[in-house]
Amino acid sequence: MAFTLPPLPYDPAALEPHIDAQTMGLHHGKHHQTYITNLNNALADHGQLQSLSLEDLLSKLGELPESIRTVVRNNGGGHFNHSMFWTIMGPNAGGEPTGTVGEAITRDFGSFEDFKKKFNEAGTKQFGSGWVFVTADAAGKLEIVAKPNQDTPVMDGRQVLMGNDVWEHAYYLKYQNxxxxxxxxxxxxxxxNAVNERLAAIAKGA
Structure with missing residues (x-):
C-alpha cells in the first residue's frame, strides 16, 4: 500500500503567531507531500518492500537494495519525522510539561528550563539542515539527540518521543536566519498531552 499524507490535526493558521499559516501550508502540503511521493516512487518496483511499515524500512536501511537506499533514507525519514511533528503540536498548547513526561524531564534533566536549554542548544548547533529529537527507551529514560537532514533515531533502533524540525523551510518565512x-x-x-501519549506507547512497545 502506498504511503499517504496524514491530514493536519488543526487548521494551518492554528499555531499563529508562533508558526505562521503560510509556512504550515507549504511545509505540510508541499514539503511533506514531496517526501511521500519520492518514497512511493522508490518502492514502486520493489513489491516485497511495499508491505513493510515505515519504521521497518528505516530500521533496516542496510538491508535495502543499494539503488533505493539513499532515497528511502531521505524521503522515508522525512515522512516519519514530519508525521510525528504535526501530532505533537497544537493550538492552546505549550506551558509546563505534564504527567509522566514532566516527571521524566525533571528526573533526567533536573528541570524543564534545563531541558529546554539543552534541546534548543542542540537544535541551534545542528549544522545545516536537520532535526533535534528527544528519544525514550522502554523504561522512559530520555535523551536529546540531533540528526542531519531527514535522519531519525529510528535508524539507530531508538524510539522518538518528540522532535523539532530545524530545516530552514520550517521557519524561514517568519524568522529568517x-x-x-x-x-x-x-x-x-x-x-x-500528545507527547505523553507517545511516551505511554513507547513504554508498551507500540
Missing part, C-alpha cells in the same frame, strides 16, 4: 528565536517560540505550541 533566527533559528534560535524559532526554537524558543516553538515551545508555545508543544502539545504535552
Amino acid at each position: 533566527r533559528r534560535a528565536d524559532y526554537l524558543a517560540a516553538w515551545w508555545n505550541v508543544v502539545n504535552w
Whole structure:
C-alpha cells in the first residue's frame, strides 16, 4: 500500500503567531507531500518492500537494495519525522510539561528550563539542515539527540518521543536566519498531552 499524507490535526493558521499559516501550508502540503511521493516512487518496483511499515524500512536501511537506499533514507525519514511533528503540536498548547513526561524531564534533566536549554542548544548547533529529537527507551529514560537532514533515531533502533524540525523551510518565512528565536517560540505550541501519549506507547512497545 502506498504511503499517504496524514491530514493536519488543526487548521494551518492554528499555531499563529508562533508558526505562521503560510509556512504550515507549504511545509505540510508541499514539503511533506514531496517526501511521500519520492518514497512511493522508490518502492514502486520493489513489491516485497511495499508491505513493510515505515519504521521497518528505516530500521533496516542496510538491508535495502543499494539503488533505493539513499532515497528511502531521505524521503522515508522525512515522512516519519514530519508525521510525528504535526501530532505533537497544537493550538492552546505549550506551558509546563505534564504527567509522566514532566516527571521524566525533571528526573533526567533536573528541570524543564534545563531541558529546554539543552534541546534548543542542540537544535541551534545542528549544522545545516536537520532535526533535534528527544528519544525514550522502554523504561522512559530520555535523551536529546540531533540528526542531519531527514535522519531519525529510528535508524539507530531508538524510539522518538518528540522532535523539532530545524530545516530552514520550517521557519524561514517568519524568522529568517533566527533559528534560535524559532526554537524558543516553538515551545508555545508543544502539545504535552500528545507527547505523553507517545511516551505511554513507547513504554508498551507500540
